[in-house]
Amino acid sequence: MSNIKHFFHQSWLLIISSFCFGLLIAVTNAAWSPRIQQNEKDKLNNLMTGLITEARNFEITIEGVEVPGKKGKITKTDIYQALDDSGSSAGFAFVAIGAGFADKIKLVIAVDAKCEKFLGFKVLSSNETPGFGDRIKEDYFGNQFKKAPAGGLQLVKTGDPETIDSEIVAISGATVSSEAVVKIFNAYIDKVKQQLPEKELKTNGQ
Amino acid sequence: MANKTSNAPLLGETFVVGLWRENPVFRLLLGMCPTLAVTAAVKPAFTMGLCVIFVLLCSNIIVSLMRNLLKPHLRILMFTLTISTFVTIADLFLRAFQPRMSEILGPYVPLIIVNCIIICRAEACASKNPLLVSIIDALGMGAGFTLTLCVLAAIREILSTGAIWEITILPAGFVPWAAMRMPVGAFITLGLLLGLVNLATKRKA
Numbered sequence: 001m002s003n004i005k006h007f008f009h010q011s012w013l014l015i016i017s018s019f020c021f022g023l024l025i026a027v028t029n030a031a032w033s034p035r036i037q038q039n040e041k042d043k044l045n046n047l048m049t050g051l052i053t054e055a056r057n058f059e060i061t062i063e064g065v066e067v068p069g070k071k072g073k074i075t076k077t078d079i080y081q082a083l084d085d086s087g088s089s090a091g092f093a094f095v096a097i098g099a100g101f102a103d104k105i106k107l108v109i110a111v112d113a114k115c116e117k118f119l120g121f122k123v124l125s126s127n128e129t130p131g132f133g134d135r136i137k138e139d140y141f142g143n144q145f146k147k148a149p150a151g152g153l154q155l156v157k158t159g160d161p162e163t164i165d166s167e168i169v170a171i172s173g174a175t176v177s178s179e180a181v182v183k184i185f186n187a188y189i190d191k192v193k194q195q196l197p198e199k200e201l202k203t204n205g206q
Numbered sequence: 207m208a209n210k211t212s213n214a215p216l217l218g219e220t221f222v223v224g225l226w227r228e229n230p231v232f233r234l235l236l237g238m239c240p241t242l243a244v245t246a247a248v249k250p251a252f253t254m255g256l257c258v259i260f261v262l263l264c265s266n267i268i269v270s271l272m273r274n275l276l277k278p279h280l281r282i283l284m285f286t287l288t289i290s291t292f293v294t295i296a297d298l299f300l301r302a303f304q305p306r307m308s309e310i311l312g313p314y315v316p317l318i319i320v321n322c323i324i325i326c327r328a329e330a331c332a333s334k335n336p337l338l339v340s341i342i343d344a345l346g347m348g349a350g351f352t353l354t355l356c357v358l359a360a361i362r363e364i365l366s367t368g369a370i371w372e373i374t375i376l377p378a379g380f381v382p383w384a385a386m387r388m389p390v391g392a393f394i395t396l397g398l399l400l401g402l403v404n405l406a407t408k409r410k411a
Binding site: 010011013014017018021024025028029032033035036039040043125127129130131132 | 276277283287294295298302305312388
């Protein structure tokens with residue numbers, strides 16, 4: 001009994017403070033979490049709309065597509081279908097994650113309605129080296145992916161970046177980051193193609 | 207600093223101490239992690255400074271109010287608990303109302319928890335002084351930290367982009383120094399500024 005009394009005598013302030021601070025954080029989180037979630041959704045929607053300009057609405061068409069990453073680690077992603085004014089498909093978009101030079105690179109990738117050509121990508125988050133690796137965000141690099149064939153992309157060190165084909169010219173001084181982006185594309189597009197129902201793709205193609 | 211409390215000039219001195227004589231970055235070399243990591247541009251540096259002022263102010267207030275109840279062997283635990291609460295709130299605030307800035311600052315906002323300035327002021331000032339002195343101390347130290355970060359960030363942003371607060375000020379012919387945006391730029395700028403501050407204080411002495 002005296003032990004318990006001693007314990008409370010020593011730690012009552014800590015216990016009460018923990019409870020009060022915990023409550024404060026819980027209340028703050030409850031108040032602001034809808035706004036935080038909305039911010040994340042808005043950002044994703046803005047990026048997807050920037051990639052598929054005809055899109056008026058995005059709907060999740062397939063949830064939790066599993067993509068094996070490094071060391072067999074599985075990452076899951078949702079595939080969004082972009083619908084235009086008439087309600088027909090304008091393409092697909094999905095979030096793709098892979099290892100970059102400094103940290104993980106998170107991209108939003110868009111493909112056309114037939115899943116034959118890429119419509120481009122935007123960087124959702126990355127911590128690549130400023131002035132070098134973070135140039136993957138620049139149009140010079142990103143434009144090479146627009147209308148490039150959806151699958152089998154290859155990174156080359158020299159070439160004409162304005163020629164649209166499966167060869168992506170690396171950013172000078174940022175080969176690792178460039179390679180990381182190409183790897184992410186190749187890793188995800190195969191899985192996405194497998195998952196999208198053939199019927200849906202054929203219908204979209206008409 | 208203890209018990210310099212009861213009149214305005216001494217409170218004023220308490221505030222000014224944090225700005226120069228005990229400047230957390232230039233004189234005490236505390237808070238080096240955000241000093242080096244978020245000073246590539248003025249906007250994130252200023253936001254980080256405001257976050258630190260908020261956390262420092264709240265933790266100093268709480269610690270000062272409970273200073274007579276603190277058990278010596280549990281005080282660091284209490285400081286950490288208090289600091290982490292307000293850091294979490296600052297982080298949630300940025301994510302909710304300044305999502306772009308939250309992304310730019312990344313993990314450095316949660317890392318304020320381990321910023322030595324805050325725990326140092328809780329231990330050296332707030333746990334020994336009444337509320338008003340603790341508040342003034344937090345504001346002085348926070349302002350000193352923010353100003354230092356902004357000075358460092360201004361130099362780096364001008365040299366790396368030709369702009370300050372994202373407003374271009376250098377002529378179009380200026381060639382940006384990419385290195386100033388990178389960690390090497392942070393170390394060089396901080397080293398040079400520390401050297402200048404030491405030179406200035408040495409001459410004064």
